Amino acid sequence: MRWPVLRVLTVDWPLGVGFQLHRGRLCKNPLRFVCSMTTKREQPAWRPPANEAQPRLHLFNSLTRQKEPFVPQNGNRVTWYNCGPTVYDASHMGHARTYLSFDILRRVIQNYFGYNVFYVMNITDIDDKIIRRARQGHLFDEYVAQNHDSSRILADCQQVSQAFVEVLKATVDPDKKAMQERQYNNLLAALKDMDAAAQSVDAAQIKVNQERLLNDAKDLLGDWLDQQSGAGITDNAIFSKLPKYWEEKYHQDMDALNILPADCLTRVSEYVPENVAFIEKIIQRGFAYESNGSVYFDVAKFDSEKDHFYAKLVPGAFGDAKALKEGEGDLSVSEDRLKEKRSENDFALWKMSKPGEPSWDSPWGKGRPGWHIECSVMASAILGESIDIHTGGVDLKFPHHDNELAQSEAYHGNDNWIRYFLHSGHLTIAGCKMSKSLKNFITIQEVLQKYSARQLRLMFLMHSWKDTLDYSENTMELARSYEKTVNELLLGIKHVLRSSPGHGVEAFQKWTDEEVELNKQLQTCSEEVHKALCDNVDTRTALEAIRTLVTQVNSYMERYGKTPGGTLSVNRQLLKSCAVYITKIFDTFGLLAKPEAIGFPSGAGQGTDAEEIAMPFLNALADFRDTVRQQAIQIKATDILKECDTLRDDTLPELGVRLEDKENEPTVIKLVDRNELLKEKQAKKDMEEKKRLEKEKVKAEAAAKKAALEAQKKIPPSELFKSDTDKYSKFDDKIS
Template identity: 60%
Template sequence: MAASGEQNKGRRVQPAWSPPEGVQLPKLRLYNSLTRRKEEFIPQNGKQVLWYCCGPTVYDASHMGHARSYISFDILRRILLNYFKYDVFYCMNITDIDDKIIKRARQNYLFEQYKEKKNSPAQLLDDVQTALKPFTAKFNETTDLDKKQMLGRLKVAVDAAIGPLQETLQKGAADSDVVSKAKKLLDEAKDLLSDWLDHQNGSQVTDNSIFSILPKYWEAEYHKDMEALNVLPPDVLTRVSEYVPEIVDFVKKVMENGYGYVSNGSVYFDTVKFDASEKHSYAKLVPEAVGDQKALQEGEGDLSISADRLSEKRSPNDFALWKASKPGEPSWDSPWGKGRPGWHIECSAMAGSILGESMDIHGGGFDLRFPHHDNELAQSEAYFENDHWVRYFLHTGHLTIAGCKMSKSLKNFITIKEALSKHTARQLRLAFLMHSWKDTLDYSNNTMESAIQYEKFLNEFFLNVKDILRAPTDITGQFEKWEAPEIELNKSFYDKKASVHAALCDNIDTRSAMEEMRALVSQSNYYIAAKKNTKQNPNRMVLKSIATYLTDMLKIFGAINGTEQIGFPVGGSGETTDLEATVLPYLNVLSEFREGVRRIAREKKVTEVLQLCDALRDDILPELGVRFEDHEGLPTVVKLVDRETLLKERDEKKKVRMPRLSLKLSKAGPGP
């Protein structure tokens, strides 16, 4: 033992390794509408995420209320997929069988038939006046202010078109004049006549194909809108019309499990029996809404609200799983007779067919919580006999227009196409990113101006960094020595990255993430300006790292859709940095030539040549989407910017210059 001790004497003892203390990375937490709090996100199968999203009811143009949900869910989906690296399987439905669709399709069909008859102007006038009687009664009975204003405007427009036609018919005016006035009346009275024709002849429309034309058209328009908004398509798209057999089987199983009953050819869900079960509870999302008959009736649909239908239910809270079709409605065979699916059952049957007995995420708008999602939950848990059909319910917030609810009566109803005619898809997405996905978003001039300025702020930074990186240097010149400013900026860069990560972990808080990114750009701009003030070159590598990171984050958010390493695509739709690679070498040659000409012109005092150089910068190049920025003692900065932005900048500069020029001329006094 002593010998052994002598041998070890003087040796260093290997210290034990220990991890750094207090290091704990934030975990992703999502606001779960089921628990009404943020919960740690733990998918059922490791990194795989099963996600079902309620899609549109396709009977009209998609509007900004739809965009609120679909852009927001696209942002969340992209972040889970591309930032947190989950394997997201995304399923969405299309509702193409619905009371609204049935009524609108029937009315369109009957109105087109009416037009094809080519009734005489006198007959048209008589029909419109006849249709006005029930319409006026409906107008007088309507208590909803929104609907009353819409009906009132329609009545005023029809009344205004009736008078001229009556007058021309009484005068025996020329046929062309009569035809013109009749066409005007037909156009103004379309909705009124369609409703009247539907009440008269709607029950005679029996061909199922008539009810598929309208949803097919509007589904195609919806997909075009989503593509224009850069919303990723779902992995699986389900249509109610294609899942009727599965829906029938689903209803059968709910009944076998004891939670459904047949009444007069329809099948209803027994909410009382379900809620009394030890394993289940009804209305998990919004229990306080149970008994809200207005919400329940809206969930059943306009064509399904009648004294007969209401009397079929054991409880007023029960809802239709299968509706017996009335004359003038599409129908499919079932064990209970000819009928069609209820609204809520479609999502349960389709999601169950694709995702199985339990999904990780179910998404939809805030207004779908009750009764739609509560009824989905009830019937699905009745079918699967479980209490975990959905693990996390995500509901996007409402959208208001300049502080008001979107409404046709208020004339603030904005379709997606109308919004895209005013702002780009990126600007709309930036506006959504700058707000919480679960809170109300106000679509207003202020909101969009903030998004536009944010885009411009980022773009200028990207353009400046690309100009710095284009400065000629050999390969070793890329690696400048880091002094205190570079070390400070790099530390801030990593701090901001950590803050962005923490924000995204906190219920995917893109609003805070965007603010952290803005702060990082501000610090980088300050660093660049400080370097240029001291005639030093900014460090290329640290700026490249920051600009690349910001670009990558914007790609993850869906605000950049391209392969460029830094910045926004140049040149508009379909063009990316290839344009820069192709054009900039020639622009750099032009810039260097212009600098040489300007230097000689200043030395020789040839003002006309200097004016030509300024005109090239201020008037000619902006028309081509090129900006030259002159800085005293430094090379001209060359930037590719979209033409519209440059022309707007030019106009604003002229507005500022004109008063100054007028003041200068007034001080100079009259000429000789």
Template identity: 55%
Template sequence: MALRGLKVISEFQLTFGLFKSVTTVQILQKSMMASKLQWRGIDLYRQKSMMATKVKKTQPKWTPPKGTEVPQLKLYNSLTRQKEVFTPQNGRHVLWYSCGPTVYDASHMGHARSYISFDILRRVLQDYFKYEVFYCMNITDIDDKIIKRARQNYLFEKYVQENHPWKRIMDDTVEAMKPFAEKVRTETDPDKKAMYDRMSEKVNKALKALEAVVNNSKGQDEIQQARKALLEASRDIVADWLDSLHGSEVTDNSIFTSLPRFFEEQFHEDMKALNVLPADVLTRVSEYIPEIITFVQKIINNGFGYESNGSVYFDTPTFDQSEGHFYAKLVPESVGDSKALAEGEGDLSKDKVTEKKSPIDFALWKASKPGEPSWDSPWGKGRPGWHIECSVMASSILGESMEIHTGGCDLKFPHHDNELAQAEAYFQNDQWVKYFLHSGHLTIEGCKMSKSLKNFISITDALKQHTARQLRLLFLLHSWNDTLDYGSNSMEGALKYEKLLQEFFLTIQSILRNTASTGIAAFHKWNPEEVSLNKRLMDTRTNVHAALCDNVDTKTALDEVRELIKASNIYINKHKTDKTLPNRMLLQNIATYITNLLKMFGAIETDDSIGFPIAGTQSVNIEETVMPYLQAFAQFRDTVRQVAIEQKIKPVLIQCDEVRNRVLPDLGVRLEDQDNAPAVIKFMDPETIRKEREFEEQRKQEKEKKKKDQEAVKAAKEALDRIPPWELFKKETDKYSKFDERGIPTHDAEGNELTKSALKKLTKQYETQEKKYNKLMATQKPGDGDGQ
């Protein structure tokens, strides 16, 4: 390069003569320096260019993460008979109407089935999915059942107050039994017939008892007791008889208002006891008479109603044939079910069938008869039909359309189908309700629950056996829209689940109590087992969310919680075995998550941070106040117990066990002895412990009874098997008079020779007994006897 530059310069110098003041060496030096700078610049450019190219090739293009698709809330819609994505009409606002009770008797477990189920749905929608729910519920305080029951109660109580002599009561009861006997004879429903038979038997038994007391010249006290027993046994039958005679004479409207007011108050108390949230607005039929009249008039004006003999009926065929309308959207296959339609009209309207244009028409307004409450209307004095009540009250509060309407599945037809028809006839729309949700049936020990069949358990009685939390757990462990059986077996599942939760919470509380909560000591290094358990927690959250999106599937959600608790217990037990401390923060997160989930479900009422609260107390205060004394006592007991074990002092050990098993639990404290470690102290609600103990005792007695029954059956079978075949028929002298050499009968009691078919049958019985007898004798030890 340098030689080439020198050559070029020399030629240039010789040719043009320009380098007069610059020596050849200087030129050469400058040329070489310029050349170096030139190539250094090229190198730098090339290096920068390569670096830029390299960065461009290795830097990845940013892409959004590929997350899982978040499930959407779906609810089982009775209108479509499938799960539908829940889409409110107005942002996150949800209008909800719930069919309330007809308050003519005590609230029962059928009510609990519906209202606890809907309370769970409501809580999940507003507390988990964060919808703004506006919840309206009605109280039916005007109805055929209420009118009839009010009259019967009034007339029977008046009859009792008249203090009739025993002879009059006996005669009246016999008279009342005549129409009742006809009812029994003509009843086709086997369940109702069985109930009627039980009622008849009960009354006849009381009649005979009173007659026996009188005939045996017993004293007045015994006669009065038997007289009272007859009144109690015959109440329903005599009250119905009195109503048939004097019901039309009852004219005081206060009689028809006091009964529903009494049972409505009881209903609200029961709902509060069950931790069911109160409605945002409560409507009563008696308060909406003007609105009902206006609503009915517009249905007439729109061409879907007609007046007949002072009553107003819905013109079902006209509505069904109109463009954009369809009758019986929920249960179209039940149209024409005369029995269901009659029940929907009520017992006091059976004689009004001829007033209708069509058998499937139903009453919007009923002309009142003597002995019924009434209000003025354009069609005369009357009262609302059952179905119109909900259409009017729901529309008055929620408008011409709502997201959710709920009720028991037994209300689908005709009540809810009629509601839909009335409202859509009024508003001239085709979708008054967007999502119809129906709770499943409730059975009792496998049998249909029915107040009319007197096969029901009141909420008050149910709460004497189990806590509100236990009943709610029962419902949470079953799908809200499936049939649920209420009985000892299903409740045992709920109690076991509650115990699983209780023990887990108590264990976590004990761990948190005995580990540091602040500073460096509160945080431990995570090992693979902590990472694994935390993943289980995250998976549980995901799976619970998916379950709640799937028609609020609380059963699957609680199954997931059960598996999380099992995984946590395995983790805790491993650390207990290794004698190391488990990770406090991780276990606290798990327990807090489960607690919050149960709060959201309504199974925990208070704001305690973890676990079930202790009734009437604040658990934090208990620990702060009582724990030092309990720890001192527990340590003292541990020492005494250990000495008693070493010295084999049995009476002292018995007392230590008595304190642990009986005394402390009644005070709400549970001690759990551990090998080579201090006893674990756990706080519990004394009432819960008591009910647990009673339930376990009941189950134990049931198992013992079952075992004895099985043993009795086995003994009876063995006693039969022990009869020698030749003795099998010998004692049946009322049937047979002669026997052959084996002891098989040959002649009947009258001396007639048995037919061949009879002999064949008896011979077969003989051979069967012979096999049983020989088999039993083969198992007997010498000296047991051979039956001869």
């Protein structure tokens, strides 16, 4: 009888006998032998690779004056406050130094390292400089609108020049004095011309010189009018018109430089109630006091507290009277204001408004916020009691940023309002100090008339963000040269990609030792760039690593670009990888200006750019032109060849297209910035003209030499050497 088998169990027995389990009992069944079970094999232990040498991001922290590992307070989220501009004049290269530098840092930290950055920036639209400039501008415009006759204008400007002599005498700072002397001399020259025109009774000439006089005297005349009538201006709208105008210009300049807008933009004029509440709490905590309608921060009280320290950033500047005075503002350093303080180190949180100043209600009377408190209030309102990163220009360290830290930590009751303080370096112009107050600054728009925004950004990238940067012809030429070198490589790779199969079997080739080596060089470049960016966002070293890769790729393309049959032999995918990597880093640095994409692309050509659309048409045009040129060369049709050259040299550059004719190869098509092509075209014409002039010079010198020889032949022997007075002092009449 055969028993039904319910399940089988195999067991290793000493004698190797097989058993079956039947109805829960082991029973020997020789007819149903089950093979003995072997030992079960298991996976071996696995260990992850060691990668302890991987660099991490370090930033130079002004609070410690050294590079520190960057550790945000809240996971991957980074809160960031940047001191914005005081908008009373055109944005200049000093602004570019700060905002372009921190735009680069922001992009790298956000887009390369992958942090979730929330970036807040302020606009200072209430400030002593704005108040004074607004009054002067308003009174000057009124004066011009009154259409005074030339004699009145001449008399007023003469009074202005006499009053300004006393200002010159009182000025001690040599740079400021030099600026004032230039203003004064310009005014005197305009007065002289105006006086001469008035005496000539030439109405047209009087009008021209009157306009010139008003233009040259604008700043000094505006200041003179302000001293006479400035106290009578009380309308707050007059003080808001000027900053609104210059804020708009500032945003236009930042857009032109491809600087990302802030995630949150704050204006002082919108946060006056918050300023009042902030100051009230500081008073309640015992760190501020009211005096004659103004409120001052008690530096000694704050600094004496166990957990507080005044002047964290620049301890040595504690008590620097000159810096503290500049920080208070021109309208707030009169003798009566200074006497209101308990100590000259104390600074204003709230300023009682004097006649001719904007004002808002407060528990202490009509007044306005002090400069330092404004940033503390707005940053705290948006970002809270402790912020990861605070940035600004190095010139703001003391007293502005040190005062910010003190009043904010007094308000929040902590000692870590800012975790990382980053300061951009100074900017010089051809080695000289630049200052808006000294009127020797270069505006951003003036720079952009000569150089592109990409070239300017490259110049910044080629220098450390925290060190002094010198803007000059030499530094900009280095940036232009770098741009041209990299761009030519990328255009060449684009041509390779267009000229070889991009899909299917033909798109991939076997890698030789040369491709393996170039790929190693690409990986080395990537590692060096990463190491550089981890080291305080060292973009200069990163660009040098990319320059080395560009040289290596160019060398590879030159060696293996063509086979004897004229076909491409370089590895398409490897070249594409190199180009994509370089482009990715340049995009991270903000060198590629492009609109921010939102949502899915629309239309059938999703993701198609202008180059993809234009290239089929340009290829057809280039092929047609090649055919025409070849036939024209055969029949020696010079007129047709000239038209082909005109298309290449004049017509297509206006459209941003460069054609490069190659012997026994198809024409290379490159899409390049139109302005760059036009500059190349002008440079080529200038070079041709230079060569022509040099040729004419050589020809003229040869003709002159020949004429001199002919003239010498006609001189009698007795007179031949008498003209060489530098060699011979005297001749006798004897002939030996």
